[in-house]
């Protein structure tokens with residue numbers, strides 16, 4: 001073994017990959033263009049508020065997450081989301097409706113019309129589509145579940161996860177598990193029931209039932225702990241500009257404080273955004289790089305707000321709400337940050353994270 005591996009990018013993908021590779025005995029070096037690790041994971045503390053500007057939580061979909069946390073001695077920092085945060089709201093006609101999670105709630109909710117509820121009952125009788133990557137989320141969901149379900153359940157969910165448009169995203173790429181339910185079991189309802197039995201055996205959790213987690217000091221705790229594990233093997237403030245192949249080895253060129261340096265590796269893993277990967281690897285496969293360059297990254301702005309609890313005119317008892325594009329609001333939704341995890345705001349305040357696209 002003892003191969004030298006270089007990972008480009010010290011966001012959570014690069015860092016977690018580095019951790020597992022090191023555990024398997026590889027020599028790993030990480031090159032990061034920023035002054036600190038974490039990539040999109042950024043946490044700041046100000047005036048008693050704890051602000052996660054990127055991800056506010058993770059989902060414990062795999063037992064590997066707990067192993068990673070234990071490996072890094074972070075068990076006393078690891079926290080689960082509060083029960084209240086399990087409730088999610090969708091805005092329709094300026095009213096917040098709880099997103100139903102049981103058949104009983106689905107039947108009684110005013111989020112969907114009676115017609116939409118009856119349409120959902122047809123799902124098990126709808127056949128498979130022959131389209132693969134070509135099929136958008138909108139096409140897939142409208143065919144299987146009807147247009148109202150697309151507008152008031154899937155559309156806001158796609159905005160919440162991808163800040164994306166379901167007409168433009170491929171269902172096979174964006175929701176591979178959903179797509180596979182149709183492919184493997186012939187339908188979503190059938191597949192959900194059978195998939196749950198399978199996961200029970202493997203110990204995996206579906207995203208719907210997985211527990212939400214964070215850390216007492218915010219999400220940045222995780223990248224910081226992996227940074228401590230790797231120390232000087234993470235080269236910060238070092239921007240990779242190109243990669244070349246020489247005699248079965250890879251030569252990585254990077255800029256640090258205005259001067260160029262190189263590293264030689266047996267293997268390279270790039271975790272940079274696709275448009276940056278396209279520039280770095282242009283010498284290898286210009287066709288692939290031209291595809292990578294076309295991947296659209298929606299710009300997202302995050303606004304963090306704090307209010308006195310006494311000034312809030314309604315109970316805060318959920319994760320927050322998402323806004324379907326049909327509602328024509330200027331933002332995608334809001335997280336009720338201080339409800340989801342403890343110690344995100346001073347005792348008498350409530351904090352909110354709003355996403356604009």
Ligand SMILES: Cc1cc2nc3c(=O)[nH]c(=O)nc-3n(C[C@H](O)[C@H](O)[C@H](O)COP(=O)(O)OP(=O)(O)OC[C@H]3O[C@@H](n4cnc5c(N)ncnc54)[C@H](O)[C@@H]3O)c2cc1C
Nearest residue numbers: 009010011012013031032033039040054055056057239240
């Ligand atoms: C506002 C927001 C909220 C989110 N909320 C959630 C959430 O609640 N839950 C969740 O699961 N996910 C959430 N996500 C998504 C999640 O943050 C990302 O999927 C994840 O952080 C991506 O990590 P990454 O390591 O793949 O990429 P990045 O975090 O983008 O890391 C890539 C790294 O590569 C470095 N880099 C770039 N170019 C170079 C170069 N030339 N040389 C060297 N290094 C380079 C960058 O500086 C960066 O550190 C959210 C994302 C955003 C933006």
